[in-house]
Amino acid sequence: MKDTHHKKNEEYFIEKYLKPLSKKNESFPIPNGDDSSMINFNSLISVDSFVEGQHFPKDLGPFFIGYRSIAVAASDILAMGAKPEGCLLSITINKPSDEWFEEFSNGINEFLEQHKMSLLGGDITKGNLNIGVTVVGKINNKVLKRDGAKVNENIFISGTLGRGYLGRLEYKELDTKLNHFLMPKIPIHDIDKIREVASSCIDVSDGFLIDLKRILISSKVGADIFLNENFCTNGKEDLICGDDYVLCFTSNLDEKDLTKMLPDAHYVGKITKEQKLDVFDQKKNRLNFNKLGWDSFI
Template sequence: MISEFELINLFKDIGSEYYKENGVIIPPGDDCAILDLSDPLITSVDSSVIGVHFPKDANANDIAYRSIAIALSDLAAMGCKPRAFSLSVTSNEKNESWYKDFSKATREIADEFKISLIGGDFTKGPLNINVIVYGTPYKSKVLKRSGAKPGDYICISSEVGRAAKGLSDLLSKNNSKYIDDYLRPKPKFELGKSILEYATACIDTSDGLLADLEKMLTASECGAIIQLDDIPITTGIDDINAGDDYDLCFTVPKHFYNNSHYKIGEVTFEKGIKFNSSKGYDVSIIGYEHFKK
C-alpha cells in the first residue's frame, strides 16, 4: 500500500516549470505556498464526488482530468487566465497504479494550460476530489453574471447536450465521440478571452443551459425571450436542461454580434424566461440541483 509521503512525491513539482510566469515565489513544501502577482487574484473551488460527478467505474486518468477541468471552467467564465490550483484527494484506493494514473492526468492538464499545482492534501475515505483554482484577469475587466442589459443578444458557442450524450454512451458501453465531452471537458479560456471586451455578462453551463441562464438573468435583474428552434441540440430538446457541457452562455450588445456564435435569444426588461418555437417545443427549466429531493 502506498504511503502518504509517497503520494506527495508523485505530485511534487507538477507545473513547477510555470512557477515564475504564474507568480509562485514559495512553492509547495512549506505550510503554505505564496503567489506574488500584480493583478487581482481570482479563485474558485469545486468538489467532485464518486457516483455524482463521475461514474463509479471511471478510471483515475479521467477522474483527475475532469475534476480539474470543471473547476477551471469557472475562471474561463470570468474571462480570466488560469495560474495555479490546489488539489485535495480523499480515497480508499490502495493500488499504487491508481494514484500514478491520477498524477499523470493531473500533470497532463497542468501542462495543457500551463498552470502550477501549489498545494493539496490526501485523506482516506469515499472518493472525493476538491480543486481550488487561481487566476488573474486578462485585462482590467472580468466577466460577471450580472451586467446583461435589455436588448442584448444571448449566445452560446456549441451544441448543448454533448456531455449528456457522452455519459449515456459511456454507461451503455457505446463508444462514441461524445464520451470525451463528458469525461474531458475543455474550459473555454480562449472564448472567455475573445468576448471579454464586449460581453456584458457570462456564466458557464455546468448545471444545464436554462438553469444557468436563469442564474445569470437573476443576477442581472432581467428576463429573456429564448428562441428554442435556434438552440443547437445533440439528441433532443431536453438537452437544454442537461448539465456538464461547460460551454459559456453570455450576452452581447446587438451591434457587437458577429455570427461567430449561436444567438439563442434576447434579454428583456420583463423578468422571467419566455420561450418561442415554431416546432412545438414545450420546455420547463429543470437543471441540476445537489440537494433536490
C-alpha cells in the same frame, strides 16, 4: 531503526505523483511542498468538489477523474473572464495505490500541460473518494459577473449544448478523445474575445436554463430563448442536461458580428424587460420544462 522511506503514506503519494506537477514561476514563486502557496498577481479563486457516484460514475478511470475535475473547476474561472493559472487539490481516497495515483496524476498533467497551468499544492486524506479542486485565475482588464445583462442584449453560448450529456450516456463506448463528459473542452482560447464584448457571463454546468436564470436573477431581467437544432446535439433536453462547460454570455453585438468573431458561438435568444424566462421552438410555440437543470440536493 526501521526504514520508513518506502512506506506508501500520504507523503509518498504527494512526492511521487503530485509534486512533479508543480512549476515554480513568476506567478507562483513558492513551489509545491510548503504549507502554503504564494500567488503573485490579482486573482480570482474558485473551489469545486467532485464526489464519486454523484459527480462522476463509480467505475470511472482515475485518468478521467483527474482531467475532468480540473477542467470543470477551471470553467468557473473562465466564466469570470479570466484564464486559469494554477490549482490546489484536496484528495480523499479509501484505497490509494501506485496504479491509481499514476493514472490520476497523468490525467491532471494532461489538462495542466494543455492549458499552461501549475499544481500549487494540496492535501490527501483517507475516506470515500472525493476530489476537491481550488483554481486560481489572473484578473485582466475586466471581470465578468452575472449582474451585467441589459434589456435588448443578445444571448450567446460559446459552443454546442448536449455534448456532455451524450458523453455521459456513452462514456464506455464513445471515443475518449471525443467524449466531452470525460474530457471537457473548455473555451479557454475564446475567453479574451468574450471578455471584451460580454456584459455578463456564466459557465453552463448544471444546465443551460438553470444557469441562464442565475444571470437573469442577478441582472433583474428576463429572457426569450429560441430553440434551434444548430446549437443542440440531441434536442430539447440539451437545455437542461448540464455538463456542457460552454460559456453563456450577453452582449450588445449582433449575431453576425459575434459569430464572425467567434465561429463556434451561437445566438440563442434575447434579454427582455419582464423578469421571466420563456423558451420557444422554431414554430414559436412556448415550451415547458419540469425542471431547469441539475441540483445535487434534489
